[in-house]
Amino acid sequence: MGAFDPLITYEKGTYIETDTGNKVSRKATITGATNIILGGKSIIQTGSILRGDLRRSTAGQHVVISMGRYCLIGEGSIIRPPGKLYKGAFTFYPVRISDFVHIQPNCIIEAGQIGSGVEIGENCIIGKFVITKDLAVILPNTVLPEGTVVPSMSVWGGNPGKLVDTLPETYQETMEAKCKSYYQRFRAS
Amino acid sequence: MSRQAGLSAKITAHSTSIMCQDTDLKGDITISEGVVIHPKATILALGGPIEVGKNCIIEEGAIIINRSPNVLRIGEYNQFMVGCRIEADSIGDWNTFQPRSTVSAGLVISNHCTFSAGTTSFPASSHTHEASDGLQTETETIPPYTVVYGANSDKRKWDGTNQLAEQNLREKHIEYLREIVPKYNRLRPT
Numbered sequence: 001m002g003a004f005d006p007l008i009t010y011e012k013g014t015y016i017e018t019d020t021g022n023k024v025s026r027k028a029t030i031t032g033a034t035n036i037i038l039g040g041k042s043i044i045q046t047g048s049i050l051r052g053d054l055r056r057s058t059a060g061q062h063v064v065i066s067m068g069r070y071c072l073i074g075e076g077s078i079i080r081p082p083g084k085l086y087k088g089a090f091t092f093y094p095v096r097i098s099d100f101v102h103i104q105p106n107c108i109i110e111a112g113q114i115g116s117g118v119e120i121g122e123n124c125i126i127g128k129f130v131i132t133k134d135l136a137v138i139l140p141n142t143v144l145p146e147g148t149v150v151p152s153m154s155v156w157g158g159n160p161g162k163l164v165d166t167l168p169e170t171y172q173e174t175m176e177a178k179c180k181s182y183y184q185r186f187r188a189s
Numbered sequence: 190m191s192r193q194a195g196l197s198a199k200i201t202a203h204s205t206s207i208m209c210q211d212t213d214l215k216g217d218i219t220i221s222e223g224v225v226i227h228p229k230a231t232i233l234a235l236g237g238p239i240e241v242g243k244n245c246i247i248e249e250g251a252i253i254i255n256r257s258p259n260v261l262r263i264g265e266y267n268q269f270m271v272g273c274r275i276e277a278d279s280i281g282d283w284n285t286f287q288p289r290s291t292v293s294a295g296l297v298i299s300n301h302c303t304f305s306a307g308t309t310s311f312p313a314s315s316h317t318h319e320a321s322d323g324l325q326t327e328t329e330t331i332p333p334y335t336v337v338y339g340a341n342s343d344k345r346k347w348d349g350t351n352q353l354a355e356q357n358l359r360e361k362h363i364e365y366l367r368e369i370v371p372k373y374n375r376l377r378p379t
Contacts (some may be wrong), residue, residue, distance in 0.1 A: 029211065029229055029249075032373040049229060049249050053373030057365060078250060078271050083362060090361035108250075108271050108288045108306075125288045125306045143307045143340075159307050159340040 005181060009189035014046070023186065028073075035064035039099065041183050042071040051080040054092045064092070068099030068116065070179040075105040082110045082128035093129070100179040104140070115152065117175040135171055139164070202379040207367055210375040216255075220379075221245075221265075225366045228374055230269075237261065242282070244363050245269070251286070256294065264300070266359055273304070278328055283356065290337070297330040301347065308342040 015023045020040035028044050030036065032052030044050070050073070055062045064081050073079065083092040095109070098116035103109060106123045111130040114120075118132050121140030132138070132150040139157035150156055155165035202208060202220040209228040216234025220226075221243045229249040232239060236256045242265040247253070250272040255261035257278065264282035269275065273286040276293050281300040286292065290304035295312035304310060312329035334347040 031228060051249070054369065057369075080249070080271065083365075085358050085361055088361075090358070090365040110271075110288075123289075127288075127306065141307075143305075145306070 005185060008182070008186045010186070012188040015188070021183075032064060035062055037063055037066040039066075039068040039071070041069050042067055042073075043183065043186055044073045045075045045077075045105075047076040048073045049078040049080075051078075054081050054083065056093075057089060057091045063094055065095045065097070067097040068101065070099055070176075070183055071097060071101045071103075072179070072182060073103050074107065074122070077103050077105060077107040077109065079103075079109045082112060084129070098134070100176050102179060102182070117172055117179075119175065135167060135175065137167065200377075202377075204379050205367075206379055207370055208377040208379065209370065210377055212377070223363065223367065225363055225370060227251075227370070234261070239263070242267070244360075246359075246363055246366065251275070266356070266363075268359065268362075281333075283359070295328050297328050299331060299333045299335075301334045301349075301352070302331055303336045303338075303347065305336065305338040308337045308339070310337050310342060 015025050017023050022038045022040060022042045024044045025046040027046045029049040035052040035055050036050055050065055052064045055064045065079055079095060081092040081095050083090060093112060095111060097114045100117045101114050102119045104120060104122040107120055109126045110128045111126045111132060114132045115134035117135040120138045123141045124138050125143045127144050127146040129146060130144050130148045133152035135152050136150045137155045142157050142161045143159040144161040148161060153167045154163050155167060157164045198214050199217045200214055203222040205222045206220045206224040208226040211228035212226055213231040217238035218232055218234050219240040221241060223244040224241050226247045227249045230247045231252040233254045235254060237258045237260050239255050239261045241263045244266050245263060246268045248269060248271045251269040252274045254276045263280045266282055267280060267284045269286045270288045272289040274291045275286060277296045277298050280298045283301045284298055285303045287304060287306040289307050291309040292304060293311040296310060312327060334349060335344055336347050337344050
């Protein structure tokens with residue numbers, strides 16, 4: 001997080017930069033883009049899949065994936081909305097991702113809600129309707145089963161995921177600084 | 190990719206099946222009625238053909254491979270979830286392959302089995318015959334209602350609680366997918 005951290009560069013033209021500062025890889029698979037909201041200054045890396053097409057059954061506009069600011073979707077990660085039966089009909093439910101969320105490469109996310117300042121390590125599988133509160137850390141290779149609720153300021157790991165540690169009170173500032181620094185260092189070569 | 194360069198796709202699909210354009214299908218593949226194949230799914234019939242039964246769901250990142258010269262028959266109402274890798278010899282009905290589950294060759298999967306997220310399954314006999322010259326003919330049958338779970342891929346039996354509810358969910362799920370997937374994705378002509 002220091003001033004001398006190395007730059008993370010990508011080849012020019014492989015990412016599209018929007019007005020609000022989102023950087024989206026051209027090689028990311030984004031279906032149903034009209035149903036996805038990016039808050040700004042978020043990065044979607046190569047090979048990730050965002051399933052915005054899996055929307056609610058009722059008519060009208062629906063947000064399927066909403067993402068806050070300074071988020072990162074790592075390479076090869078998959079975000080898809082969870083679905084279940086409600087009053088006898090199958091519907092998908094939206095995925096809400098807050099600000100400062102880092103999702104490392106090769107994760108499979110079917111969560112319902114991810115709070116702000118959450119870091120999800122590599123190769124994690126987050127099951128359907130998992131709720132992750134603010135400032136949680138999911139260690140790499142964790143499998144969180146359906147419907148798990150991760151409280152704030154906690155560290156989870158293992159298969160099935162269990163609480164393994166807690167975080168210090170200063171963690172919010174640490175995480176925000178880390179996310180901002182990552183965004184600033186992620187630029188075209 | 191060069192390895193499969195000579196392999197042409199011979200796909201026979203039922204008119205009610207839904208296959209997205211952005212999928213990797215290679216070899217001799219038969220798709221039955223009502224099957225939904227999400228974008229970025231992979232089915233490779235490298236050896237013998239693959240026959241996908243009625244109303245299966247194959248999600249993004251799922252890989253189904255048949256390397257043996259025999260037919261890989263997949264039954265009805267199976268769900269292959271995100272990122273699973275299946276090389277089984279045969280698959281029955283109503284099985285669930287959860288995200289990133291791996292099923293290796295030499296396994297015969299019966300009905301109503303669940304392979305939980307992140308588990309790996311391989312025939313027990315391959316432990317002892319690891320040094321053999323690749324002529325592994327032993328197969329292991331996974332009995333019905335088996336659940337493979339946890340970090341050590343342990344097995345136990347499902348007592349069938351909520352089976353009707355689960356089946357109802359699966360039926361409604363695929364019905365809804367057939368309605369919603371064509372609205373946002375380009376499909377392969379069937």
